[in-house]
Amino acid sequence: MPSSIFWFRRDLRLADHPALAAAAARGPVVGLFIRDAELEQRSGAARLSFLRSSLADLNASMDGNLVIKTGAPIEALRSVIAETGATAVFATDDYGPYGRSRDTAVGEALAGDGIDVHYLDSPYVVPPGSILSGGGTPYKVFTPFFKAWKKHGWPAPGGVVEVNWDTSLESEPIGELPETGSELPAAGEAAAWERADAFLADAVFRYDEARNDPGIEGTSRLSPYLKFGTIHPRQLLDRLGDTRDEDVFRSELCWRDFYAEVLFQRPDSARNAFVAKMVDMEIDEGPLADERFDAWRTGQTGYPIVDAGMRQLLAEGWMHNRVRMIVGSFLVKDLHLDWSRGARHFMTHLVDGDLASNSHGWQWVAGTGTDASPYFRVFNPVGQSRKFDPTARYLRRWVPEIAHLDDKSIHEPWTCKAGAPAGYPGPIVDHAAERIEALDRLKRLKNRLEEG
DNA sequence: TTTTGAGTTGTTCGA
DNA sequence: GTCGAACAACTCAAA
Numbered sequence: 001m002p003s004s005i006f007w008f009r010r011d012l013r014l015a016d017h018p019a020l021a022a023a024a025a026r027g028p029v030v031g032l033f034i035r036d037a038e039l040e041q042r043s044g045a046a047r048l049s050f051l052r053s054s055l056a057d058l059n060a061s062m063d064g065n066l067v068i069k070t071g072a073p074i075e076a077l078r079s080v081i082a083e084t085g086a087t088a089v090f091a092t093d094d095y096g097p098y099g100r101s102r103d104t105a106v107g108e109a110l111a112g113d114g115i116d117v118h119y120l121d122s123p124y125v126v127p128p129g130s131i132l133s134g135g136g137t138p139y140k141v142f143t144p145f146f147k148a149w150k151k152h153g154w155p156a157p158g159g160v161v162e163v164n165w166d167t168s169l170e171s172e173p174i175g176e177l178p179e180t181g182s183e184l185p186a187a188g189e190a191a192a193w194e195r196a197d198a199f200l201a202d203a204v205f206r207y208d209e210a211r212n213d214p215g216i217e218g219t220s221r222l223s224p225y226l227k228f229g230t231i232h233p234r235q236l237l238d239r240l241g242d243t244r245d246e247d248v249f250r251s252e253l254c255w256r257d258f259y260a261e262v263l264f265q266r267p268d269s270a271r272n273a274f275v276a277k278m279v280d281m282e283i284d285e286g287p288l289a290d291e292r293f294d295a296w297r298t299g300q301t302g303y304p305i306v307d308a309g310m311r312q313l314l315a316e317g318w319m320h321n322r323v324r325m326i327v328g329s330f331l332v333k334d335l336h337l338d339w340s341r342g343a344r345h346f347m348t349h350l351v352d353g354d355l356a357s358n359s360h361g362w363q364w365v366a367g368t369g370t371d372a373s374p375y376f377r378v379f380n381p382v383g384q385s386r387k388f389d390p391t392a393r394y395l396r397r398w399v400p401e402i403a404h405l406d407d408k409s410i411h412e413p414w415t416c417k418a419g420a421p422a423g424y425p426g427p428i429v430d431h432a433a434e435r436i437e438a439l440d441r442l443k444r445l446k447n448r449l450e451e452g
Numbered sequence: 453t454t455t456t457g458a459g460t461t462g463t464t465c466g467a
Numbered sequence: 468g469t470c471g472a473a474c475a476a477c478t479c480a481a482a
Contacts, residue, residue: 134481141459141479212461251460325461364460376474377462384462435463 001027003084003166005077007091008033008066009099010123011229012058013189016157019120023090023163030084030166031062034077035070035175039098044348045178046317050187054228055174057188065165068172073102074109081115083169088116092229095128095260096355097267123226124257125154125233128264138265140370145261146254157235182317184351185224192225200239207245211252214308214320215393220249223352224318226256233257256357262370263356270359271340273368277449281368282441284336292335295428296327297345299398302427304411305385306330308398315398317351322388328365329379333438334429339366367442378435385411399424 006023008031014020023029033055040048059066069076077089089110094103107117122128131148132138139145185191199220203210210218225231233253240246263270273279284292295301299310309323319327324346331342343362347353363369367377389395392410396403401424402413409416414426 133479137480139480143459144480255460322461329462371459376464379461380463 003028003030003086004088004090005030005032005080005084005086006163007073007077007089008058009091009094009229010227011092011121011232012054013192013230013232014058014061014163015160015189016232016235017092017121017161018158019090019092019118020163021158021161022118022120023088024161026088028164028166030067030080030086030169031065031163032067032069032076032080033058034073035068035172036073036102037071042347043353044317044350045180046182046184046349046351047353048175049177049180049182050184050224050317050351051228052174052177053184053187054230057190057230059171059174061189062163062165065167066171067169068174070172074106077106077110078113080169081110081113084166086115086166088118090118090120092121092123093119093127095122095124095264097263097270100267123229123232124260125149125237125253126152126257128257128261131261138261139258140262142255142258142371145258146251149254149257150250154234154237157232157238180317182315182351184317185221187224187230189230192222192231195221195225196231196236196239200236204240204249205243205245208248211248212322212388214323215389215391215397219321220252221318223354227352227354256354259356259360262360269363270355273366274360274363274370275368277445278366278368280448281445282336283338285338289335289337292428293331293337293341295425296331296335296337296342300425300428301330302414302425303330303381303431304395304399304402304413305381305389308395311398313346313349317349319350320394322384323394324361325365326379326381326384328362330381332366333378334381334431334434336434336438336441339363339368376439378438380435381431382412 004023004026006020006029011017011019043051055066067080069080080086094100103119110117126149131145131152133144199222203218206218210216222231226233233256236253237250240250266274296310299307301307305323306327309319309327313319328342331337332339339362343358346358360369364371385395392407395410402410402421405413405416405421413424414420420426
């Protein structure tokens with residue numbers, strides 16, 4: 001039997017892998033990863049480094065038989081087909097805008113060459129497009145989607161796939177690990193399970209509360225592994241019980257599916273407001289806006305919780321989710337900048353950067369997304385800091401200039417009796433004033449819509 | 453078709 | 468310090 005090619009993309013694991021199992025059932029398999037310059041350009045150093053470490057781990061699990069090719073996917077696939085005489089290509093289906101158009105083009109081209117192309121399974125619990133509301137339309141609200149998703153169900157995870165790897169090809173290099181200056185998590189399938197086991201044995205049972213405290217390890221930290229498929233969400237669901245806290249974690253996995261579904265239905269929503277009328281919202285641009293964006297980006301806004309988050313992002317390629325919301329709200333509602341500007345910065349630096357979750361997380365914060373959240377929801381960066389980091393453990397870790405301040409004034413150093421600490425900026429804007437400005441802009445938008 | 457209930461994560465004000 | 472109400476009205480999803 002001639003070999004099949006298994007084309008790895010966002011599924012860098014050997015367990016619970018239906019698409020790989022389908023390839024393996026057909027005979028020898030060339031395990032291929034294509035270094036696509038188009039995708040590498042979109043990754044910052046941290047994500048690229050994590051990806052390459054994940055590939056190195058996968059290669060080790062495959063006894064060194066992972067084949068790397070560099071170039072446009074169709075050319076790389078044709079060259080492997082020419083070298084091995086492979087007659088079929090298998091891959092896990094991709095539902096993002098770039099992946100869909102790439103896979104359609106590749107599928108048509110290879111079909112023309114007489115090659116069988118199979119896209120199976122997905123990186124999600126339920127593949128996008130499978131869950132529709134009673135009216136046959138896609139869901140736009142999370143809660144009914146969550147209910148339908150649970151009702152729909154999912155297959156039990158499979159075991160490790162036994163593969164007869166085709167060893168005839170020389171591989172190109174995985175690529176250097178770019179210098180990031182970031183502390184990245186350990187990559188690979190075993191590392192994913194180490195993290196998952198630790199989380200599922202302990203923090204998951206306090207998840208509802210603990211996930212909101214950025215000063216402790218209360219979140220799963222599994223997002224980078226889910227991004228590259230070193231673990232599949234099915235495998236996590238299979239380990240969850242029915243306590244309230246476990247159900248909250250289950251809902252977080254469902255959010256990942258939900259946003260993939262929304263992006264699948266509306267590919268334009270990666271860059272543009274999901275709610276069309278919000279594109280007319282007034283945003284600030286120009287030199288002052290750029291200066292403020294730079295202060296935000298580098299963690300120099302004078303609001304400790306915002307600066308802590310932005311610095312954590314640069315240092316770890318990751319930011320605590322509670323803090324993602326706070327810095328997002330600050331960019332959009334205090335600085336009046338376009339959410340997509342913040343989203344692009346996140347996508348550059350996040351190790352777990354996922355287009356669907358990132359774009360729609362930002363749109364939720366900006367009020368341009370799928371939920372009908374009340375317009376007066378503006379995060380207060382001081383209030384959030386006091387509420388969720390009461391002992392300032394997170395602030396002291398990431399903003400050492402103010403670490404000596406007491407637990408009360410550290411959240412708003414400008415109120416410090418001894419005067420503002422040296423080496424830390426004063427607040428670049430006044431939150432109370434900018435909150436009112438944000439509400440005014442929404443009011444003005446509404447008035448314009450009513451007139452027009 | 454119409455009706456009804458509900459909607460991730462908030463803030464502020466005043467009692 | 469704590470608590471409930473107001474914020475302002477709209478869209479979605481199901482019955």
